[in-house]
Each structure stands twice: as structure tokens, then as C-alpha cells.
Amino acid sequence: MRPPSRAATDKTSFRGERPPVATNPIAVGEKTFLGHPRGLFMLFFAEMWERFSYYGMRALLVLYLTKHWLFSDGEASMVYGAYTALVYITPVIGGYLADKYLGQRKAVLYGAVLLTFGHFLMGFEGDGGGDSPALNAFWLALAFIIVGSGFLKANISVMVGQLYPRTDVRRDGAYTIFYMGINLGAFLGSLLCGYLGETYGWKYGFGAAGIGMLLGLIVFVIGKPLLQGKGESTDPARLRQRTAGLPFEWLLYVLGIGIVVVCWWMVQNQEVVGWALGVTGAVLLGYVGWVASTRLDRHARNRIFAAMILMIGSVLFWALFEQAGSSLNLYTDRFVDRNMFGWEVPASMFQSINAMYIILLAPVFAWLWTMLGRRGLEPSAPAKFGLGMIQLGLGFLVLVAGAAAVAGGSMTPVLFIFLIYLLHTMGELCLSPVGLSAMNRLAPAHMASLIMGCWFFASATGNFVAGLIAAATGSEAASGSDAAQDVVLDVYSTIGWIAVAVGVGFLLVSPLIKRLMHLDTLKDDDHQLAGEAELAEPAAAGTRLDEERR
Secondary structure (H helix, E strand, C coil): CCCCHHHHHHHCCCHHHHHHHEEEECCCCEEECCEEEHHHHHHHHHHHHHHHHHHHHHHHHHHHHHHCCCEEECHHHHHHHHHHHHHHHHEEEHHHHHHHCHHHHHHHHHHHHHHHHHHCCCCCCCCCCCCCHHHHHHHHHHHHHHHHHHHHHHCHHHHHHCCCCCCCCHHHHHHHHHEEEEEEHHHHHHHHHHHHHHHHHHHHHHHHHHHHHHHHHHHHHHHHHCCCCCCCCCCCCHHHHHEECEEHHHHHHHHHHHHHHHHHHHHHHHHHHEEEEEEEEHHHHHHHHHHHHCCCCCCHHHHHHHHHHHHHHHHHHHHHHHHEEEEHHHHHHEEEEEEEEEECCCCCHHHHHHHHHHHHHHHHHHHHHHHHHHHCCCHHHHHHHHHHHHHHHHHHHHHHHHHHHHHCCCCEECCHHHHHHHHHHHHHHHHHHHHHHHHHHCCCCHHHHHHHHHHHHHHHHHHHHHHHHCCCCCHHHHCCCCHHHHHHHHHHHHHHHHHHHHHHHHHHHHHHHHHHHHHHHCCCHHHHHHHHHHHHHHHHHHHCCCCCCC
């Protein structure tokens, strides 16, 4: 799951005027590559290496927990769920500190340093088992990666937008290029780190992820001149002021280390993460509902209620989709015939399939929606949610059917792993960019950041629930027995049918949700918002397409 461009959430009011006509204002003497500022390609490579490290580590995480630290499946899944949930929450803090104080460039640089340190800490694997002192280094490594992602992912895609005037027609293409770097890094990281980690040793896989992040940091530092002063603090004098004996800028970095300590504790106490998500989610929904009911006119209020319905649907989607890194990864390792061309492919390498499909299919979906739109046949955003949910459920059901089709005791053919990822990726392309665009489109200007924050909070909640579902597959699955496989497949069958039923429900009520959106009365700020939301879609495809959600 991956954050949209902050530029896509900026709103400028054009009261009584038409929005400006898009232009292509290449400045005289501007150095470009393929028609774009060179800074775009520096950000492309920096983000590519960051995603290389993140997804390389993610591909190994659950396998590392169960095989090296000897966690049960349930324990490993809960750690995975808490970790990914926190990765989605910390960008709220990183984005706020960058906007108000640090500026995006320094926030990204600080995040990259924390990430590099965290990934290299993952290489200290110790002797394994649950009582090794090296386990503390592992928890600390996760905390550094969580906070580093919060500072980096919240801001690097913002800098892409800052390279262009708001009306520049190149912005759409820029985010398309940028998101290709995201998914190229995810694809290569899962392949290389997964292969090294499972073939030669965990420290080699995690070490490769650390080297990838270090390369991203080096690219970002060397490429600073290409940013042409973009992403700097709006109040540099404030950063130089001394507070508590330190320059305020360094005090913010100390605060970041304090957040690392909090995350170090929370990732070890997953139930605290669950309670925090539940309480905060209830407060957020209650507050948004109260504001919508008491301060907005009927149309704006209905749009907020439509957005809240989509948010709730996204929780279920990500809870099921994120089985890829946890229970589906373990299922692939234990119950799938991974022999391809005479070589038994490490299970973690199959985590690259989603990124590969995104690279191949995202242009197809962009063309499809445009083509249907010209003919007046494009499904509404709620209908696309329904289609995404149905394809998500069908993916699980296809895997269950494939496992049932072979003789008792036989391994599931690897073809069905490719099929489940294909259907899940198609579902993701129906829901993730569309959801981000809808949040931008439906929120009034003064509530845009709050609504976008709620959307990513829903993604975080979905990731945590994913851990609960993965834990339900049963810790006894580690035995690799037929009975253990049946437990996993029973869970997959249940959640598959639930997803299909919810998807059909979304399709049936989509006309009602669309009516709540009042698209025919969007005007002024809302028109500007809608136009900019379209520019956000390629970046949205890159976050969880993050993800950053992924």
C-alpha cells in the first residue's frame, strides 16, 4: 500500500473563474531528460532503491520469524500485522513535521538514514530461537525501519509534484515514471533479497536490502542540486533557533529517535497497536461524522458519508490483500510445488509477482478506464470497489480450488500462486488508485488532509486485521501436514466467499453511494480538487501499488 502526491491534495480556490489551462512551461535553459526535470530521475532511483530494501526485507520477514526466531505462525503474523500497520501510521507524523518545519528534502534524508541503519541492523541474526540477545536488535531494526519509512514515504512523492507547476501537463507522466520506479524496486528487491536470504542465509538477504537503501541514500545526497531548491523548509530561521540547548532542527531529529523507542515497544506489544487502532479509528469516524452532520451542507455531508463507506470497505480489502506477505507466503513455502525448470524457487521470491503484474497491467487499466469513459461506460468509484473486492475473493477461491483438484497429499501446483496474485493485483488496480482519487474528490477543501489521513488510517487498520486473519490459519500449520493445509484452505475459502459477497453488495448499492457523491454539483474548489485527483492516480498506484497499500 503508497502515499499520493501532496500536490494532489493542495487546493487552490478559483472562485468565479475557470481553473487554469494546463501548460508545459519548460523554463528557458532548464536541463531535462526525456522532457522531464532531471530531479525526477534522481527521485526515481532513490525511491527505487528504498522500495528495493523495503520489499526485499518484507518478503523474508514472516519466514525469518518462523524459521529463525521460531515464532509460531500466529505470533509471526501478529508481528507482521503490527509492523505494517505502524508503517502506514508514521507517515502522518513525518508529513506533518516536514510540512511545518523540516521541509521535504531534510525529512527524506533523515528517513533514509534511519532506514539504512534499520536494514543493516536486520543483519545481526544471532543464534536464533526466542531467547537470543540478538532478538532485541531485531525489534530495534523494525522500529528504525518503521520511523524511517514515515519520514521518507510521506515526503518523497511530494517532491515529485514540487518539480512542476500545478498546471504542467507533464505531472501525470512524471508520477507514472515515478511509480514505475517504485514497483521496479519492489520486484527486484523481492527477487534478489529473497533468493540470497533463503539460499545463503538471512543476513545476506537483509544485508542486500541494507545495501539497496544505502545506494538510495547516496543517490539522494549526490542528486541534491537536481532538486533546484525544491522541498526546503519554509522557515529555515526557526530550524536554527536553539531550544533546550539544541538547534530546533536537531531537536526534531531527537524526537524522531524518541518515536523509534515508542515503535520498538509497540511492535513487541501488538495488542497495544490493536487497541490504539480501534480507539483512534472510532474517534476519527465519530469526529468526521459529527463535523459532516453539523457543519456541512447536505451535498458536502453526503459526500463525506460516501467517503466513509469506501474507507470501511478498504479495511476489509487490505486485510485480505495483505495475506500475501504473511499466511500466503507461508503457504507457498510449505504446500506449493515450487519446482520450476528443475529449480525449487524460494518462496519469498514469489512476493515479486504482484509488482511484476502492476508494471504490466497498470497501463492497461489506465487505457481501459479512459476508453470506457469516452463511451460513457466507465464504472463508478463504488462499482470499481465492488469489482476489486470480487477479484480479491476469487483469487482465494481459485487457490482453494487448485489445491482441491490435485490428489490427496500432493502439493498445490505453482500455477495457482500466479493466478491468485493476478486476480489480487487486478483487484488492487480497481480499488487503490480509485480510492485515493475519490478521497481527494469528495473532501471539502478544509477537510482534505483529515479525510486523506482517515483513508491511510483505514489502510493501517486493514494491515493489522491482516495479521489477525493470518494468525487464524493456525500455528500448527508449521508442521506442513495435510490437516494443517486444510485449516489454511478453510480460512481462505471463508474469506474468499466473504470478499465476493461484499463485492457483490458494493455493486448493488453503488448507484446509491454514487448518488451520495453528488458528482453533478461539484464546482469551484471541488472542480479543482477533482482535476488534481486525476493527477494523483499514478502516484496512488505506486504507494501500495504502497506504498506508500501496497
